[in-house]
Amino acid sequence: MKKNILIIPGDGIGQEVTTWGKQVLETVAQQYGHEFSFDEAIMGHTAIEATGNPLPDETLEKAKASDAILFGAIGHAKYDNDPSAKVRPEQGLLKIRKELGLYANLRPILLFDELLDASSLKPEVLRGTDILFFRELTGDVYFGEKSRNEDNTFASDLMNYHRYEVERIARKAYDAARTRNKRLCSVDKANVLETSRLWREVVQEIAKEYPDVETEHMFIDNAAMQLVKNPKKFDVVLTANLFGDILTDEASQIAGSMGMLASASIGDGTGFFEPIHGSAHDIAGQNKANPLASILSAALMLDIAFGLQAEAKAVTHAVAETLKAGWRTGDIANAETAADKILGTNEMGAKVLSFFKK
Amino acid sequence: MKKNILIIPGDGIGQEVTTWGKQVLETVAQQYGHEFSFDEAIMGHTAIEATGNPLPDETLEKAKASDAILFGAIGHAKYDNDPSAKVRPEQGLLKIRKELGLYANLRPILLFDELLDASSLKPEVLRGTDILFFRELTGDVYFGEKSRNEDNTFASDLMNYHRYEVERIARKAYDAARTRNKRLCSVDKANVLETSRLWREVVQEIAKEYPDVETEHMFIDNAAMQLVKNPKKFDVVLTANLFGDILTDEASQIAGSMGMLASASIGDGTGFFEPIHGSAHDIAGQNKANPLASILSAALMLDIAFGLQAEAKAVTHAVAETLKAGWRTGDIANAETAADKILGTNEMGAKVLSFFKK
Numbered sequence: 001m002k003k004n005i006l007i008i009p010g011d012g013i014g015q016e017v018t019t020w021g022k023q024v025l026e027t028v029a030q031q032y033g034h035e036f037s038f039d040e041a042i043m044g045h046t047a048i049e050a051t052g053n054p055l056p057d058e059t060l061e062k063a064k065a066s067d068a069i070l071f072g073a074i075g076h077a078k079y080d081n082d083p084s085a086k087v088r089p090e091q092g093l094l095k096i097r098k099e100l101g102l103y104a105n106l107r108p109i110l111l112f113d114e115l116l117d118a119s120s121l122k123p124e125v126l127r128g129t130d131i132l133f134f135r136e137l138t139g140d141v142y143f144g145e146k147s148r149n150e151d152n153t154f155a156s157d158l159m160n161y162h163r164y165e166v167e168r169i170a171r172k173a174y175d176a177a178r179t180r181n182k183r184l185c186s187v188d189k190a191n192v193l194e195t196s197r198l199w200r201e202v203v204q205e206i207a208k209e210y211p212d213v214e215t216e217h218m219f220i221d222n223a224a225m226q227l228v229k230n231p232k233k234f235d236v237v238l239t240a241n242l243f244g245d246i247l248t249d250e251a252s253q254i255a256g257s258m259g260m261l262a263s264a265s266i267g268d269g270t271g272f273f274e275p276i277h278g279s280a281h282d283i284a285g286q287n288k289a290n291p292l293a294s295i296l297s298a299a300l301m302l303d304i305a306f307g308l309q310a311e312a313k314a315v316t317h318a319v320a321e322t323l324k325a326g327w328r329t330g331d332i333a334n335a336e337t338a339a340d341k342i343l344g345t346n347e348m349g350a351k352v353l354s355f356f357k358k
Numbered sequence: 359m360k361k362n363i364l365i366i367p368g369d370g371i372g373q374e375v376t377t378w379g380k381q382v383l384e385t386v387a388q389q390y391g392h393e394f395s396f397d398e399a400i401m402g403h404t405a406i407e408a409t410g411n412p413l414p415d416e417t418l419e420k421a422k423a424s425d426a427i428l429f430g431a432i433g434h435a436k437y438d439n440d441p442s443a444k445v446r447p448e449q450g451l452l453k454i455r456k457e458l459g460l461y462a463n464l465r466p467i468l469l470f471d472e473l474l475d476a477s478s479l480k481p482e483v484l485r486g487t488d489i490l491f492f493r494e495l496t497g498d499v500y501f502g503e504k505s506r507n508e509d510n511t512f513a514s515d516l517m518n519y520h521r522y523e524v525e526r527i528a529r530k531a532y533d534a535a536r537t538r539n540k541r542l543c544s545v546d547k548a549n550v551l552e553t554s555r556l557w558r559e560v561v562q563e564i565a566k567e568y569p570d571v572e573t574e575h576m577f578i579d580n581a582a583m584q585l586v587k588n589p590k591k592f593d594v595v596l597t598a599n600l601f602g603d604i605l606t607d608e609a610s611q612i613a614g615s616m617g618m619l620a621s622a623s624i625g626d627g628t629g630f631f632e633p634i635h636g637s638a639h640d641i642a643g644q645n646k647a648n649p650l651a652s653i654l655s656a657a658l659m660l661d662i663a664f665g666l667q668a669e670a671k672a673v674t675h676a677v678a679e680t681l682k683a684g685w686r687t688g689d690i691a692n693a694e695t696a697a698d699k700i701l702g703t704n705e706m707g708a709k710v711l712s713f714f715k716k
């Protein structure tokens with residue numbers, strides 16, 4: 001198979017972790033006889049520094065021309081603490097999501113048995129958890145009109161959804177539920193928000209096309225609670241952009257660490273694969289970041305963008321073997337982990353490659 | 359002290375639990391020589407059934423005339439599953455919050471050592487946690503203009519904040535932080551939302567008036583994660599209406615159960631005291647609901663509305679003693695709890711009274 005892959009390292013630890021996502025893809029190509037060619041582009045703070053634009057035209061063109069994108073991370077504290085900044089790294093990420101039509105963000109909560117202890121939740125609460133989030137990614141209050149009045153005494157953001165936006169992601173989520181445990185939980189705030197009432201109406205309609213899937217509707221406040229109380233009860237979770245942002249970060253504690261979670265953003269064209277973690281500037285450049293989320297993002301790319309299931313499984317298997325052998329990065333180590341089992345980014349990435357078997 | 363207290367049981371388990379909040383207030387009055395007189399009013403589904411209006415004028419008048427309000431719960435599945443319903447129970451609650459100017463919702467996460475085991479989080483993660491949430495309650499996407507187009511293909515809700523709305527709740531939160539561990543974490547989504555950027559700007563300004571309090575700004579997705587990962591790191595958490603709704607429900611798992619959490623809504627006039635749990639129609643009328651959140655809401659009323667600190671402490675102490683003696687309702691029992699230690703609503707309420715000592 002011949003594919004062009006664009007690597008966008010982005011900001012902070014993005015560079016370090018995508019290095020390993022890329023190396024894993026190279027290894028897969030070698031071992032399975034595929035031809036993956038790689039290009040690189042800038043985005044976020046890195047791109048603002050270089051060009052003044054968080055998503056330079058060149059990056060967008062390369063993105064559109066590629067078969068899949070492996071992205072690192074975005075953001076910088078400099079902008080976070082300056083509420084009046086006009087240009088921000090995150091605008092690059094939001095714009096590329098919109099331009100590529102990446103309306104469905106899949107966030108699987110993959111639980112490795114070896115990491116049951118790394119979580120703040122009790123192992124018996126976690127064991128057996130297997131959730132696949134479908135977060136809508138190109139609508140909601142993220143993209144609605146923003147306003148600020150002249151004397152800075154008022155600000156607003158429009159939360160909104162179009163029927164077709166809910167329909168298309170609902171279908172994707174229901175399709176996935178069919179291949180899993182046939183349960184779908186749609187999360188909204190329909191007791192307060194008109195947007196959520198439309199969301200619920202549309203999901204109720206689409207549900208009729210999938211009589212074999214059991215549908216539940218849950219309010220976001222309750223869902224945020226249930227996710228900690230009893231994560232096992234969820235199978236596929238379907239939700240809007242903002243609620244999905246919050247719930248999936250919360251759910252990262254199920255997997256032990258943010259450093260473990262990969263995501264796939266798909267839609268009309270080129271797919272976009274990225275860890276759900278941020279740029280973590282506090283540890284950037286120190287060989288401390290966990291490369292597993294980037295490596296698992298590469299696995300999602302193989303599976304979802306290229307349909308290479310065996311290759312994807314081989315990658316996930318190598319990650320599992322690495323964890324089974326006791327190797328950890330700092331974020332997934334616990335009090336009992338021996339110091340010489342705690343590895344840096346590069347050593348951890350190399351370990352995974354050493355466990356890789358076709 | 360002479361006070362008029364309005365009881366609004368509301369829907370579902372509201373009636374059962376407020377019975378005990380009220381009895382506790384009566385006991386306090388007796389033992390401490392106060393004169394509390396009680397009136398009752400309807401709201402929510404109950405009020406819709408009786409009058410067609412979720413907040414009848416009579417209820418609002420009684421509320422305005424009272425010194426404090428003890429509220430039960432609101433909501434009914436009937437409306438939840440009908441996205442097109444025009445009249446909803448929740449409108450009653452939202453309207454009374456607005457009409458009484460209850461802009462600050464205080465939600466203390468009170469951790470009883472005896473309930474460390476009732477949580478899905480590890481005891482060592484929980485121990486020592488003590489968080490006070492300040493949730494803004496009369497602004498945000500809850501009250502912004504809603505729209506729906508004629509052919510039902512589009513819906514929207516306006517998220518918005520005025521500067522003065524952020525200022526007044528920020529001051530209340532900072533004042534509280536001063537009397538506690540002097541740390542305040544303001545939660546927003548300033549990397550995406552204009553509303554959040556105004557929020558952050560204003561909090562940064564108010565922070566200057568409180569140089570003795572350490573301020574941190576955190577994104578909502580990160581906060582939802584940190585709350586599960588390491589709840590001890592929080593002292594006072596200040597946030598907007600929607601984010602506060604989500605975070606405090608999530609945080610209920612720290613206290614072991616939603617059935618344990620009380621809240622105080624304060625502002626320009628009469629204070630409003632209520633459990634954070636919902637109407638739980640599935641267990642309503644079965645003598646199963648946990649009355650402790652209502653009892654602890656009564657304690658908050660004594661403390662915050664009436665300045666009766668000793669009385670409030672005596673109530674909280676009686677709750678602690680009840681738990682220490684091993685008594686539990688179903689929601690806070692665990693696998694090891696002996697069956698004869700699990701009580702119904704009424705038996706649990708009576709136990710608390712039996713432990714009450716001036």
Ligand SMILES: CC(C)[C@H](C(=O)O)[C@@H](O)C(=O)O
Binds near residue numbers: 075276550
């Ligand atoms: C960086 C930020 C804009 C982004 C989001 O909120 O979507 C991130 O938190 C994510 O979840 O991908």
Ligand SMILES: CC(C)[C@H](C(=O)O)[C@@H](O)C(=O)O
Binds near residue numbers: 191221603634
């Ligand atoms: C019932 C609902 C409108 C309400 C809210 O969202 O504010 C509830 O969840 C709460 O937290 O008090």
